[in-house]
Amino acid sequence: MALPLVEPADAAGVAAELKRANGGKLAVTIRGAGTKQSWGAPAPHTDMVLSTLGLNAPVDHVAGDLVATAPAGASLDAVNDVLRRGRQWLPLDPPGSHLATIGGIVATNDSGPRRHRYGTPRDLIIGIEIALADGRIAHAGGRVVKNVAGYDLSKLLCGSLGSLAVITSATFKLAPLPQASSTLVASVGDLRSLGALALAIAGSPLTPTTIELQSPPHRLLIRFETSPKATEVQIAAASSLCTTHGAVTATLTGQEEADTWRAHELGMRGEMSNDTRTIVKLAVLPTDVGEILSRADAAATAQRIQYAAVGRAALGIIVVRLDGDPLAQAAVVSELRREAIARRGSAVLLAAPPDLHARLGAWGPGADTAPIMRAVKAQFDPRALLNRGREPWEAGRS
Amino acid sequence: MHKTFLNDLARAVGPGGLLQDPADLLTYESDGLPHLRATPAAVVLPQTTEEVQAIVRLCRRDGVPFVARGHGSGLSGGALPVADGIVIGLSRMNRILKVDIPNLRAVVEPGVTNLAITKQVAPFGCYYAPDPSSQIVCSIGGNIAENSGGAHCLKYGFTVHHVLGVEAVLPDGEIVHLGGAVLDTPGLDLLGVMVGSEGTLAVVTKATVRLLRRPEKVTTLLAGFASIDAAGEAVSAIIAGGIVPAAVEMMDRLTIDAAEAAVHPNFPKTDAVLIVELDGQESEVDELFAIVESLCRTCGAITMEVAKDQAQRERIWKGRKAAFAAMGRVSPNYYVQDGVVPRTRLPEVLRRIRALEERSGLRIGNVFHAGDGNLHPLICYDESVPGQAEHAEQVASEILKYCVEAGGSITGEHGVGVDKKQSMPRMFSADDLDAMQLVRCAFDPTGICNPGKVFPTPRLCGEVPGPYRQHPLEQAGVAERF
Numbered sequence: 074m075a076l077p078l079v080e081p082a083d084a085a086g087v088a089a090e091l092k093r094a095n096g097g098k099l100a101v102t103i104r105g106a107g108t109k110q111s112w113g114a115p116a117p118h119t120d121m122v123l124s125t126l127g128l129n130a131p132v133d134h135v136a137g138d139l140v141a142t143a144p145a146g147a148s149l150d151a152v153n154d155v156l157r158r159g160r161q162w163l164p165l166d167p168p169g170s171h172l173a174t175i176g177g178i179v180a181t182n183d184s185g186p187r188r189h190r191y192g193t194p195r196d197l198i199i200g201i202e203i204a205l206a207d208g209r210i211a212h213a214g215g216r217v218v219k220n221v222a223g224y225d226l227s228k229l230l231c232g233s234l235g236s237l238a239v240i241t242s243a244t245f246k247l248a249p250l251p252q253a254s255s256t257l258v259a260s261v262g263d264l265r266s267l268g269a270l271a272l273a274i275a276g277s278p279l280t281p282t283t284i285e286l287q288s289p290p291h292r293l294l295i296r297f298e299t300s301p302k303a304t305e306v307q308i309a310a311a312s313s314l315c316t317t318h319g320a321v322t323a324t325l326t327g328q329e330e331a332d333t334w335r336a337h338e339l340g341m342r343g344e345m346s347n348d349t350r351t352i353v354k355l356a357v358l359p360t361d362v363g364e365i366l367s368r369a370d371a372a373a374t375a376q377r378i379q380y381a382a383v384g385r386a387a388l389g390i391i392v393v394r395l396d397g398d399p400l401a402q403a404a405v406v407s408e409l410r411r412e413a414i415a416r417r418g419s420a421v422l423l424a425a426p427p428d429l430h431a432r433l434g435a436w437g438p439g440a441d442t443a444p445i446m447r448a449v450k451a452q453f454d455p456r457a458l459l460n461r462g463r464e465p466w467e468a469g470r471s
Numbered sequence: 472m473h474k475t476f477l478n479d480l481a482r483a484v485g486p487g488g489l490l491q492d493p494a495d496l497l498t499y500e501s502d503g504l505p506h507l508r509a510t511p512a513a514v515v516l517p518q519t520t521e522e523v524q525a526i527v528r529l530c531r532r533d534g535v536p537f538v539a540r541g542h543g544s545g546l547s548g549g550a551l552p553v554a555d556g557i558v559i560g561l562s563r564m565n566r567i568l569k570v571d572i573p574n575l576r577a578v579v580e581p582g583v584t585n586l587a588i589t590k591q592v593a594p595f596g597c598y599y600a601p602d603p604s605s606q607i608v609c610s611i612g613g614n615i616a617e618n619s620g621g622a623h624c625l626k627y628g629f630t631v632h633h634v635l636g637v638e639a640v641l642p643d644g645e646i647v648h649l650g651g652a653v654l655d656t657p658g659l660d661l662l663g664v665m666v667g668s669e670g671t672l673a674v675v676t677k678a679t680v681r682l683l684r685r686p687e688k689v690t691t692l693l694a695g696f697a698s699i700d701a702a703g704e705a706v707s708a709i710i711a712g713g714i715v716p717a718a719v720e721m722m723d724r725l726t727i728d729a730a731e732a733a734v735h736p737n738f739p740k741t742d743a744v745l746i747v748e749l750d751g752q753e754s755e756v757d758e759l760f761a762i763v764e765s766l767c768r769t770c771g772a773i774t775m776e777v778a779k780d781q782a783q784r785e786r787i788w789k790g791r792k793a794a795f796a797a798m799g800r801v802s803p804n805y806y807v808q809d810g811v812v813p814r815t816r817l818p819e820v821l822r823r824i825r826a827l828e829e830r831s832g833l834r835i836g837n838v839f840h841a842g843d844g845n846l847h848p849l850i851c852y853d854e855s856v857p858g859q860a861e862h863a864e865q866v867a868s869e870i871l872k873y874c875v876e877a878g879g880s881i882t883g884e885h886g887v888g889v890d891k892k893q894s895m896p897r898m899f900s901a902d903d904l905d906a907m908q909l910v911r912c913a914f915d916p917t918g919i920c921n922p923g924k925v926f927p928t929p930r931l932c933g934e935v936p937g938p939y940r941q942h943p944l945e946q947a948g949v950a951e952r953f
Contacts, residue, residue, distance in 0.1 A: 137707060137815035138844075139715075160713060182660070195663060196632055203906070211906035212899065217811045219629075219843040220880035221618045221667050222887055222898055223925065224907040228631065228663025237659075238906075249713030272573060278687030280752045303755035356655040358574045388654055418653040436657045441647045446659045448913035452932075453906075466658035 076102075076119060080127040084202055084210050084241035090123055091239065092208025100461045103235040105146065105177035108169045111352075111424035112181055113234050114435045117462040125176045128241055134159055140199065140216055142244040145176025156247060164191035164248040168342040176240040182232035185341065186283040186294070186334075188385050191248060194231050200244035201227035203237075206454040210241070218246045229449075235460035237453040251282075251298035255308045256330045259320040260292040264370060267291045268363020270318045271386030275359070277314055279307050286386040287337065288366060293320075293386060294337065341383050341392065351402045351425040355384075355391040355409060357418035362386055365412055369393050372408045376401035392423070403429045410437055436466060472512040472555065476533045480515055480557070483525035488563075490514040499558045502543045502550040503605075506860065507889055511538070511552035518563045520638060520646060520676040526559055527674060528644035536919045539674045541581060541610030545617060546807065547888025549669045549924055556922075559674060561612050567591050568677070575682040576635065576652050581612025581675050585619075588680065597682040600627040603884065604792040612675050617886040618667030622718040622791065623748075625842035629884075631666040633681045639665065639673035642915040652679050664910055669886050670921040672914040686750035689717070690760045691784045693746055694767045695739030695774035699723055699837070702743040703817050705770035706841045709747065710814065712766060714759050719842035720746040725801065726794045726836040726849065733797030736790025739774040745841065746791055794838040795849065802834065802851030806863040810874030811883040814844040823873045824848060831866045833859075845883035846874070872897065887925045895927050905930055 081087045094101045099120035104110065106126070128146035135141070136159035143152045143163070149170040153162050166185035167178055177183075179201075184193040191197065200214030203226070213226035230240055261267050271284050274295060283296040295315075297307045312322045325333055357365050366382060369391075373380030378397030384390050393409065395402045406429065410420035414437065422435045446466045450457070481489045490496060491513050500508045512535075517523045530537045536556035543550055552558050565582035572595045577588055585606040588599040602621035603609055609619070615637065620629045627633075636650035649662040665672050696702040702721050709716065722730070724742045731738060738744050747763055749756045767775060778784035798805040812820045821837070824846075828835040836849040848870050852863035871881045875897045882891055895904060904926055912932030914920070922929065 135813065135815060137710065138813045139710060140813075192632070195660060196628065205902075205906060209902045209906070211903045213903065213907060215878075215880050215898065217813055217844055217879050217883070219620060219624065219811050219840065219845045219883035221629075221884055222880050222882050222891075223895065223904070224664050224910050225618070225631070225667055226664065226907060226910070228660050229910065231663065232660055249715065252713070276573075276684065278684070278752055280755065299752075299755050300758045302758055303752060306754040307752055354655070356653050358576075358653055360573045390654060416653070417651060419655065419657050421655075421657055440656075440658065441645070442649060442658055442661065444645070445641060445647060445661065445913065449659060449661070449910060452909040452913045 077121045078124060079121065080124040082127045083130070084128070084204055087123065087128070087204040087239050087241055088208045088210050091204050091206055094121065094458055095207055095456065098456060098458065100458050103239050103460055105174035106148065106172040108173045109177060109181045109183065113463040113465055115427070115430060115462070116460060119461065123239065125174060125239065128176070130242070132156070136161055139247045140218065140244060141247055142200070142216065142242055143175045144242050145174060145240045147175055149173055149175060149178060157250065160250045161247045162250055163197065163245050165194060165197070168338050175243055179231055179240050179243050180233060180235050186285040186296070186337070186385065188390070189284050189387060190282040195228050197245045198227045198231060198243055199246055201230055201240060202242045203230060204239045204241055206238065206456065206459055214244065216244050232465060234463050234465045236450055236464040237459065239459070253301040253304040254296065254298045254326070254330065255304050256325045256333065257295040257308055257311050257315065258292055258323045258325060258333070259295060259315040260290060261320045262291070264288060264291055264366040265363040266319065267293065268366065268386065270315060270320055271362060272359060273314060273318055274311060275387035279311055281307070281311070284385065284387040285337065286382065286384050286391070287340070288370070288382045294333070337383065340381065348426055349396065349399070351395040351406060351429060352423040353393050353395070353406055353409060354421045354423055355393060355413050355418065357389045357413055357416050359387050359389045361416045361418070362389055362391065365409070365416070366391065368412050369405070369409055372405045376405055378402060378405065389418070399426050399429055402426070403432060406433055414438070439466070442466070472535070473533065476529060476535060477513060479529050480513065480526060483529060484515050484517050484522050488516045488518070488522070490516070499540065499543070499552060499560065502540070502545040502548060504546055504548045504888070504890055507548040507551050509552045509554050511558045512555055514558045514560055516560045516563050520640065523559065523640045523674055523676050524644055524646055527640050527642065530557065530919055531642065531644050534917065534919065536922050538921050539612070539670045541613030541616070542584065542608050544605045544609045545613055545888065546809070546885040547882065547890040549616060549886050549888035551889050553922060561610065564676065571652070572597065574652065575684070576679055577682055578677060578679050579611055580677060581610060581615070583611050585609050585611060585614055592682055596685050598685055599680060600633055600683050601630050604795065611678055611680070615666050615675050615678060616668070616670040617884065620884045622720055622840060625719060625840065626715050626717045627683070631663060634662070634666055634678055635681055636679040637662060637665065637675045638677035639675045641673050642917070642920040650679070669888060669925050671911060671924055672920065688753040688756040689748060689750040689784065690756055691746065691748045691778040691787055692763065692767070693738065693744060693776040693787050694772040695741035696743040696745065696772055697741060699743045699821055700818055701771040702745045703841065705745060705767045705772065706814070708766040708770055709763055710842070712762055714763060716747050716763070716842060717750040718746065718748040719840070720791050721839055721841040722791065722794060723837040725834060726798070726838040729797040729801045729836065730790045730794050732800040734789050734793045736786050738790055741773055746787055791838070798836060798849050798851065803853045803855070804851070804860070806850040806852065806867050808846070808848050808867045808870055809883045809885045810846050810871045810879060810881055812844045812846065812874050812877040812879035814842070816877040816879070817841070817844055820846070820873050820877050824870055827866060827869055831862065833863060833866055835866070840883070843883070844879065868894065889924060892925055892927050
């Protein structure tokens with residue numbers, strides 16, 4: 074039987090639904106476009122689904138202030154279509170941005186290759202409106218970039234996976250649209266060289282918007298988006314730096330560049346995949362990227378399963394996709410988690426076959442912060458009704 | 472204060488770590504907001520995380536409020552002691568523990584000054600980006616408490632964007648690690664809310680900060696304009712041109728004169744000056760700088776000086792960063808606020824401030840981060856004239872009202888502290904403030920961690936199991952039960 078679904082048209086409507094759920098002790102699953110429902114632990118039980126897609130008020134864009142307020146239910150692409158008219162944009166490029174909603178992107182703190190330059194939603198958000206579990210509406214931050222009045226709840230909500238409140242709208246600082254773009258594709262022979270090259274580019278005076286890795290084949294997509302002349306000069310300098318590191322380079326512009334990034338985005342969109350694949354996000358120090366990628370490659374080869382990786386090479390964020398025998402996938406994930414943790418990092422499941430999820434847990438071992446996170450959850454949602462079971466901190470069992 | 476508590480404190484910090492002599496306590500009576508004063512019962516000066524933990528555990532055991540303090544340069548009374556409470560001074564925890572250049576990270580103790588990090592990593596071509604004007608003296612712990620910015624946060628963001636992790640002692644005495652050297656630590660972003668919480672959630676004992684590579688080129692322009700309006704138009708034109716400078720600062724005649732008298736930066740004798748700094752890759756900076764120059768000219772710049780070298784750039788910045796202190800040259804006392812307005816509303820708000828200046832009879836200087844609308848009105852007064860200090864305070868409060876009415880904020884970088892907590896309801900509803908205090912209740916249910924700051928009315932944190940007991944804040948008459 075399908076679960077009851079509500080789709081309020083505004084924040085007051087969301088608050089009213091939450092108040093009703095709170096009174097009836099109904100567990101609520103919060104849902105935007107549903108592109109990242111696989112993230113975190115699967116919800117154990119729910120009584121109703123609250124869709125944020127009805128939250129679709131017009132985007133409030135003040136170009137002169139480089140800020141905009143967007144409703145939670147609007148897709149990122151729809152928001153950027155509006156901002157583009159003022160030659161600005163919300164500089165986030167997570168996969169599936171034609172569907173993924175503002176609320177969902179904030180709740181997952183998702184981002185893409187341009188995180189290298191612009192950061193994550195957490196770095197761009199300056200204000201938020203939320204509906205609390207008890208049916209009240211609250212705001213934090215505001216509509217100015219510089220603001221230290223009160224606690225910054227907007228950052229707390231970033232990546233909270235709907236466990237604290239329902240995001241109804243968010244305000245962001247924006248960036249001007251770049252005048253020009255070119256991408257340098259630098260191919261190398263092995264993964265350690267890939268890591269070393271990424272560090273060399275990051276350590277140079279160049280200012281790329283991406284240092285994005287792909288493997289296999291092992292290559293970096295180094296993008297420059299600035300004025301036409303500076304783009305050209307930087308591509309030349311980057312190309313020469315890559316060559317001295319033994320990389321083979323090609324420069325992409327126009328349609329060819331757009332197609333390459335489109336293909337890359339499709340490759341990243343693992344969370345929309347079927348139930349047989351595992352998507353694991355590794356976070357390590359930038360200097361460990363080459364090594365952990367080599368381990369992933371070797372482990373997948375040894376287990377005879379398919380492996381592909383993308384990621385922010387100079388930030389230490391790698392998304393690995395595994396496909397093949399589920400037991401073999403579990404073995405690779407376990408090894409990667411061990412390796413990542415040994416390097417003070419983490420390995421988090423963004424999608425996995427159900428038994429692998431059950432066996433390894435989404436988050437890995439708990440930390441000293443688990444009690445205080447539980448305390449925060451208990452304050453915001455004392456009856457544990459919001460996205461029950463999907464809190465982003467429960468210890469896994471690996 | 473119980474003798475047992477003090478004896479236990481003395482044991483926790485070792486010889487010389489506990490101050491009780493009234494003369495010693497004087498230093499800690501106020502922070503950078505000198506008109507607010509309170510004498511703490513004692514000051515402790517721990518040297519390790521474990522000592523901080525031991526102190527906080529004792530406070531928890533005996534219900535003694537504590538206030539963590541860095542170097543006391545805060546401008547909102549955030550480190551104002553609580554009478555009958557203690558101050559935990561972190562100035563002895565001032566070591567840079569680790570520098571990792573390949574990963575662009577440093578691990579520091581809270582008492583390290585902001586500028587000390589940059590000095591330490593400068594030989595490697597790196598720096599720590601947030602640059603509050605007080606960076607020579609202010610501590611990283613204080614920067615984390617206040618989410619400090621600085622002139623360059625227009626492009627580079629605030630402390631919250633540059634602190635990757637902290638070790639902190641919670642009000643219950645537990646040590647936690649939020650974030651870390653590696654990005655995307657699983658879990659709630661408690662670090663994101665702790666930065667800027669003004670010392671009300673925990674005592675930070677270590678911080679992992681992000682370092683940046685020095686940009687290849689920095690170009691600094693000092694332009695003189697006939698009016699603040701003309702300078703403001705230039706700022707709007709630059710932003711509309713799709714350029715995000717590293718910094719855009721504006722000063723008016725009064726602050727220019729004050730800076731000139733104090734540090735002789737040789738600023739033009741105009742009614743407004745604009746400092747515009749671009750940084751980045753050389754060809755990019757050159758191309759964009761030509762546009763900035765042309766926009767300034769179009770908007771009526773009377774003089775334009777481009778810094779030819781580091782010395783000239785430092786001279787320009789010295790004039791700007793000394794502006795607050797320099798007000799002492801033109802006025803016996805001044806009151807500073809740091810309200811923010813949306814950049815597009817700047818002309819209107821500045822006009823209201825000018826009208827207020829005429830009405831109030833107090834001179835108001837203006838030096839501000841024009842790129843992000845962060846005002847710093849300096850209200851000149853003479854405390855020897857009866858009633859003038861209160862008058863200045865009222866004028867400051869009126870300016871904050873203008874900022875909020877224009878859709879801005881009561882504070883862009885100094886924090887709410889004690890100074891502006893009564894203005895919080897202008898910006899936030901009761902439900903907004905209550906939602907923020909849910910976090911407070913999770914971290915500090917008994918209200919012993921820097922109480923009385925940020926929020927106009929403390930929220931009581933649910934019922935304690937067992938028989939009803941009056942909450943300490945109720946006993947003190949500073950809070951009521953919701």
